[in-house]
Amino acid sequence: MDKDVEEFMKNVIEKNPGEQEFHQAVQEFVTTVMPYVKKNPRYQKAKILERLAEPERVVMFRVSWEDDNGEIHVNRGYRVQFNSAIGPYKGGLRFHPSVYLGIIKFLGFEQIFKNALTGLPMGGGKGGSDFDPHGKSDNEVRRFCQSFMTELYRHIGPDTDVPAGDIGVGGREIGYLFGQYRRIVNRFEGVLTGKGYNWGGSLIRPEATGYGATYFLMDMLKTKGEDLKGKNVAISGSGNVAQFASKKVTELGGKVITLSDSSGSVYMPDGINDEMWNMMYELKTVRRGRIKEFAEEYNLDYYPGKKVWEIVDKVDVAYPCATQNEINGEDAKRMVDNGLIAVVEGANMPSTLEAIDIFIKNNVLFGPAKAANAGGVAVSGLEMSQNSLRLQWTSKEVDERLKGIMHHIHESCVKYGKEGNTVNYVKGANLAGFVKVADAMLDQGIY
Structure with missing residues (x-):
């Protein structure tokens, strides 16, 4: 250090x-x-x-x-x-x-x-x-x-x-x-965001973090001439972020092979389809049930008390959407040794410092949380704008603005994180965010 x-x-x-x-x-x-x-x-x-x-x-x-x-x-x-x-x-x-x-x-x-x-x-x-x-x-x-x-x-x-x-x-x-x-x-x-649409909320807000992180992932993959088609994607969690990340990844041709909650993890060798997604969404959002019920409904392998990263070895994309520090150094090394291409953080700080170091040293595309999962707060900001204007935009308008914001974030990371033929997205995100805030603080004096 x-x-x-x-x-x-x-x-x-x-x-x-x-x-x-x-x-x-x-x-x-x-x-x-x-x-x-x-x-x-x-x-x-x-x-x-x-x-x-x-x-x-x-x-x-x-x-x-x-x-x-x-x-x-x-x-x-x-x-x-x-x-x-x-x-x-x-x-x-x-x-x-x-x-x-x-x-x-x-x-x-x-x-x-x-x-x-x-x-x-x-x-x-x-x-x-x-x-x-x-x-x-x-x-x-x-x-x-x-x-x-x-x-x-x-x-x-x-x-x-x-x-x-x-x-x-x-x-x-x-x-x-x-x-x-x-x-x-x-x-x-407009003192809170995430409100119901019929009393001041924004369309696409529930989907925003999962959709936005997937748009960021697509931009990262494009730098290597890749996309999501045919890729095995391991997603942890089954809450809001994981739900819509799994939906968007599937729409874009990826195969989501895992989901989890605090009680355990589910393995889906054939991926998740629309019927399964609808059942999972209803289970977690309406009934507030456990992922074990989802596994039982579709006769899937369920691993009680296990993290997703303990049950997968070979995976193309790791997409942690559960909680902080869920991927440790041992998990990272095992996935890297088995051909991991990319990591995109849907949760806040889900990778330990050791895991991040392993990903970066092995040239794995690594989208840190402060960049990759900014879609949620971005659409919250758009909700604030709509509240101030006393207007509500269509789903298409909000989604297009979200895509634009995530692309801008990716470009900022590339600008500040370019290292030869690779991009250090951690460095890029930290520097881009720092410069904007630090310059504003300098302009406003000491307080």
Whole structure:
């Protein structure tokens, strides 16, 4: 590790003890950006990296709610407003038992540069709670969301901070959150994205992250004269991103051979067809069931407690859409040894630093999360635009804008990440996002 990076990380770790995910995100970013900063002393003089690693604001609060049996529960809520140099804070809310300050800070830090890459005027933020909506009734989820928003509302607004969904926060939760916000402030405004279409949402928003990452994957493959036709694609997860990634990959000629959830993984040797996709979508989105039921319905091999990356060896494209650090160095080496061509990150930071290093050293096309999965926040930004204009665009209009944004992100990565005949997409994404945000910070002075 470069001595300047080592010294920088020492300070970050001392200031943020025990927050491993945040440390990992900062280290991955600073390692690629530090050489550029050294060549451009104006960034060093203004302490841009030090300022980027420190959130502008951290809000942490109690969330008390009552279950259907009348028992009181207490959870913890968070909103980390990381950087607003290029626009209002923008980033999702995650409801999951694993949530703590370190995870929210890692997600918020990544969001700064992901949002910058879209070309839209959005700063970076993230929030959530250690509340687990799984297994809760609709009324219990509603009570929690109303309690959560009763504190959060005072920190957000359409020109201040615009949250969205993430793991555990879908259309149901966004509806309850928006309803409580509207009731408190007595205004109907674009303070949340991911809303229902009939009350201010955007078409293509549910599909956006999975579709966008697949468009980015196609652009990467084109640099090698390849496409998705006939490629075996291993997708992890079965939530929103995995659902629409599998749909778009199949439409473009790829064969999706795996899906998973927290209980285990499913192997589909013949790929997923429309009937199977519809059943999986209904199972996970409407019934909120487990992937095991999908495997049983179609007599597929089910591996309880196993990650996708433990059950596949030979695969052309790895498409992690589940959670952070799901692909480790051992997984990466095994897939590379068996002819892996590309990795596209649908989830946030799903590959460990060791895995990323193996992919890049072996010239595997590697689309990092902050570039590849920016489609979701891009269409959230388009939803904000539609709310401001009091208009709603057609599916075709939104999808075309999404394709354009993902192509722009790919071109930015190539511009800053070109190394001889290859492209280091990690370096390209980090530098492209950094330059946009850092220059805005320089223009606006010290704050």
